[in-house]
Amino acid sequence: MTHKLLLHVGAPKTGTSFVQDLLFHNPKALAEQGFVYPADRFDAHFLAALDLMELPWGGLEKQAVGAWERLAEQVRDEDRTVIVSHEILAAASRPQVRRAMDSFGDTEVHLVLSARDLVRQIPAEWQENVKHRRTVGYRDFLDTIMDPARPGKLASWFWSVQEVPAILDRWGESLPPERVHLVTVPPPGAPPELLWQRFTGVLGLDPAPLERGSGRANPSLGVPETALIRRVNGRVNHGVLGGDPYRALVRELLAHRTLSARTGSARLSLPEDAQAWAVELSDRWVAALEKKGYDVVGDLAELRPGPAAPFVDPDAPDEEQVADAALDAIVALLRHEAAARRADRDRERALREELDLLRRERDDAWGRFYGRASYRARQKLVRAADRSRFLALLLRGYRKARGRSSRSA
Amino acid sequence: MTRSVSATFDAVAWSWVDHLRHRGCTPWLDWVARPDPADPLVAGRLPGAAQLETVRRLAARPRSAEVPFTDLAELVLDRAAPGRGPDDLPLLWPHGDAREGFGPPPVDPARIPASELVRVLVGALAELLVRTPDEDRPAHRTRRRRLAVVGSPALAPALRATLGRGEPAGAGVVVLAEPMDELLGQTWTLRMRRGGIAPWPRHVERCARTGRLPRAADSARTAAHWAERVGSDQVHLVVARPGEEYDAQRAAADALGIEIGDAAAPRRRGPGPAQAELLRRLNQVLRGRTPADRHRALVNRLVPLLAGDPRAHRLTVPARYEGWLRHTAEQAVHRLREGGFRVHGELDALLPAAPDTSGPSDWDLLDLALDTCLAVAGGPATSVVLTSGGARR
Numbered sequence: 033m034t035h036k037l038l039l040h041v042g043a044p045k046t047g048t049s050f051v052q053d054l055l056f057h058n059p060k061a062l063a064e065q066g067f068v069y070p071a072d073r074f075d076a077h078f079l080a081a082l083d084l085m086e087l088p089w090g091g092l093e094k095q096a097v098g099a100w101e102r103l104a105e106q107v108r109d110e111d112r113t114v115i116v117s118h119e120i121l122a123a124a125s126r127p128q129v130r131r132a133m134d135s136f137g138d139t140e141v142h143l144v145l146s147a148r149d150l151v152r153q154i155p156a157e158w159q160e161n162v163k164h165r166r167t168v169g170y171r172d173f174l175d176t177i178m179d180p181a182r183p184g185k186l187a188s189w190f191w192s193v194q195e196v197p198a199i200l201d202r203w204g205e206s207l208p209p210e211r212v213h214l215v216t217v218p219p220p221g222a223p224p225e226l227l228w229q230r231f232t233g234v235l236g237l238d239p240a241p242l243e244r245g246s247g248r249a250n251p252s253l254g255v256p257e258t259a260l261i262r263r264v265n266g267r268v269n270h271g272v273l274g275g276d277p278y279r280a281l282v283r284e285l286l287a288h289r290t291l292s293a294r295t296g297s298a299r300l301s302l303p304e305d306a307q308a309w310a311v312e313l314s315d316r317w318v319a320a321l322e323k324k325g326y327d328v329v330g331d332l333a334e335l336r337p338g339p340a341a342p343f344v345d346p347d348a349p350d351e352e353q354v355a356d357a358a359l360d361a362i363v364a365l366l367r368h369e370a371a372a373r374r375a376d377r378d379r380e381r382a383l384r385e386e387l388d389l390l391r392r393e394r395d396d397a398w399g400r401f402y403g404r405a406s407y408r409a410r411q412k413l414v415r416a417a418d419r420s421r422f423l424a425l426l427l428r429g430y431r432k433a434r435g436r437s438s439r440s441a
Numbered sequence: 442m443t444r445s446v447s448a449t450f451d452a453v454a455w456s457w458v459d460h461l462r463h464r465g466c467t468p469w470l471d472w473v474a475r476p477d478p479a480d481p482l483v484a485g486r487l488p489g490a491a492q493l494e495t496v497r498r499l500a501a502r503p504r505s506a507e508v509p510f511t512d513l514a515e516l517v518l519d520r521a522a523p524g525r526g527p528d529d530l531p532l533l534w535p536h537g538d539a540r541e542g543f544g545p546p547p548v549d550p551a552r553i554p555a556s557e558l559v560r561v562l563v564g565a566l567a568e569l570l571v572r573t574p575d576e577d578r579p580a581h582r583t584r585r586r587r588l589a590v591v592g593s594p595a596l597a598p599a600l601r602a603t604l605g606r607g608e609p610a611g612a613g614v615v616v617l618a619e620p621m622d623e624l625l626g627q628t629w630t631l632r633m634r635r636g637g638i639a640p641w642p643r644h645v646e647r648c649a650r651t652g653r654l655p656r657a658a659d660s661a662r663t664a665a666h667w668a669e670r671v672g673s674d675q676v677h678l679v680v681a682r683p684g685e686e687y688d689a690q691r692a693a694a695d696a697l698g699i700e701i702g703d704a705a706a707p708r709r710r711g712p713g714p715a716q717a718e719l720l721r722r723l724n725q726v727l728r729g730r731t732p733a734d735r736h737r738a739l740v741n742r743l744v745p746l747l748a749g750d751p752r753a754h755r756l757t758v759p760a761r762y763e764g765w766l767r768h769t770a771e772q773a774v775h776r777l778r779e780g781g782f783r784v785h786g787e788l789d790a791l792l793p794a795a796p797d798t799s800g801p802s803d804w805d806l807l808d809l810a811l812d813t814c815l816a817v818a819g820g821p822a823t824s825v826v827l828t829s830g831g832a833r834r
Contacts, residue, residue: 082729083729083730085521085523086521086523086524086564086567086726086729086730087523087524087525087729088524088638088725088726088729093728093729094728094729094733096729097729097730097731097732124521125489125521125522125528125529126486126489126521126528126529127519127520127521128521180546181546182527182545182546185525185526188525188526188527188528188545189525191545192528195543195544197541197542197543198543198544201541201543201544202529205486270643270646270650271643271646271647271650272650316542316543317543319542320541320542320543
């Protein structure tokens with residue numbers, strides 16, 4: 033019997049990390065429902081996507097050699113329903129999509145794309161750029177993506193992962209529209225579990241047995257916090273901080289674990305001109321999508337932006353707020369450093385204790401050895417040989433016969 | 442766009458694709474303007490404009506007649522360009538917009554930036570290389586008697602080969618020193634030759650930030666290292682300015698007391714700046730496609746096929762690091778002067794000089810990538826490479 037693949041290709045910033053976290057941490061609950069999320073590490077599908085799309089990603093691509101084919105083989109070999117999910121797959125070009133589809137053999141592919149309105153996606157994408165070391169200002173970012181020519185890598189990447197009709201057109205080209213599932217992200221203020229319900233609905237999963245994952249998510253930052261990270265980037269780029277420490281310290285410790293907790297600051301939004309442009313573009317998208325006959329989970333109207341939120345310019349943030357965020361960042365780094373030192377001390381103490389224990393064991397062993405009657409007798413004999421020529425000759429003969437030149441007892 | 446207009450577009454576009462596959466090189470807008478296109482309508486999705494333009498430019502190169510062009514064209518047309526950048530670009534249709542209201546804007550292929558075409562070619566090159574079967578390695582290498590000629594990565598191997606034929610009279614060491622900017626450039630190209638991916642400006646920046654030059658770019662450190670082993674009076678510092686390779690070889694031979702007769706001027710080894718930049722872009726793709734040891738083997742196989750003149754360009758040190766480099770070079774010259782080495786040539790010649798040529802442009806790189814792609818496709822393993830199945834597209 034042909035088995036199914038639920039291929040979730042994004043888009044970024046639509047709750048994908050949350051979904052992947054739950055799927056990765058619940059293999060047993062999934063298996064009980066006839067599903068499998070084939071990943072031996074959290075980022076397995078990310079690596080597969082890098083391989084498929086030949087994307088360099090700060091050195092991670094070296095771990096991705098052959099990852100897509102391995103994943104595709106798992107998909108082909110399964111008889112359960114397979115779920116594959118990564119948001120950068122949204123950017124796959126047509127030849128890459130063809131290769132991916134071909135690699136699944138006769139598996140029944142269902143495409144899933146989660147989508148959120150542009151007015152929330154645009155600031156989120158800029159913020160994501162900032163969290164990936166970019167220093168581009170918000171206005172420059174907006175001007176770049178609003179340029180119809182889509183100049184440069186920034187704009188082409190943005191549209192490759194955010195242009196909902198184009199993504200579905202690429203990925204859905206070889207699929208009947210009923211196998212293309214568009215999950216819309218509910219508007220602000222909707223119950224938080226609604227999106228998850230929509231996801232599980234389209235996947236055909238009973239969410240009840242699924243336990244919480246690691247809590248991994250991709251939390252958002254406010255205006256001063258994003259401005260701060262952008263300024264930090266300006267200081268640590270160009271070789272000051274390598275890829276790994278940047279990911280651990282700036283993105284994880286500062287952005288995700290520290291600054292995202294400052295929820296009282298102004299949120300990113302669009303200035304008036306960009307808001308109007310986004311609304312007009314969204315209308316065109318909705319009109320195009322309505323004609324396609326895709327399976328919409330939620331409501332296409334949710335892709336139309338809601339009322340404009342007050343705009344606070346992250347290129348000219350309130351400096352006091354930025355300074356306050358910087359203080360929080362310094363405190364977080366100090367605590368991190370203190371914890372690292374404590375851990376170093378603990379490790380050193382543990383090593384010392386282990387060393388002491390080994391020394392005591394060694395001394396005990398020597399003590400037992402020296403205390404033996406046979407050892408004491410031999411020691412007495414050696415001392416006597418120092419006084420007796422006969423015994424000395426005898427001892428030399430014995431050592432020669434034994435084949436050892438050492439004179440120690 | 443009405444259905445009939447769309448059908449006309451498809452017909453004209455597919456006839457152009459067919460024209461390109463058969464080594465045609467008429468630009469798209471000229472093709473569109475023809476009075477009577479013969480239009481074989483093919484179903485399916487048109488390849489991207491960047492891929493089509495790349496094939497057109499490949500067809501226009503003289504060497505295209507020497508390769509199985511249709512297969513090569515197929516390989517290029519059926520592949521996405523690696524990395525980030527615009528993909529699936531639609532062709533500009535002078536009679537209307539063929540899009541459905543979304544997707545990237547249509548383009549005139551002739552106006553696609555060279556860097557985008559290079560991206561397509563790098564993907565094709567990677568694919569060609571990855572498809573080549575592994576070569577059997579020789580069981581062992583013939584060991585050449587090693588002579589202590591060190592320093593300039595571009596020149597030292599050639600001198601070792603020439604001088605290795607003679608018998609040295611003494612036990613001296615020759616340190617081949619070149620202007621520091623030249624040596625710094627050589628260390629970068631060497632790294633690209635070995636799989637590196639850092640762009641040239643970042644290479645310079647890293648050296649400036651750490652205050653440490655790669656050993657091969659630091660003649661003073663190299664000389665001091667050898668002085669510790671053989672004594673400073675046995676270290677011959679030969680100043681080898683670009684263009685004066687023959688004199689440098691003669692000086693090195695005299696220093697070591699080796700008779701080399703009328704040996705020709707040594708040829709510099711290693712890729713030039715443009716070749717190294719192409720390797721850099723290729724390395725970015727290959728390291729995500731093959732394990733490190735195969736990656737190295739593939740680059741080794743590619744290097745002899747790299748097109749272009751390695752000396753056509755010189756790397757220029759970014760302006761903000763010129764002061765740092767000059768200061769570092771002056772310190773090095775001072776150390777060399779005080780080090781008690783036997784100097785052959787003018788030490789001041791080791792200070793960085795303003796280059797008389799510019800670095801390669803994207804268009805230079807495109808020419809190089811086109812010819813290199815044809816060289817690889819026309820290589821001995823062509824039939825295997827271009828027809829092997831299971832390759833990615």
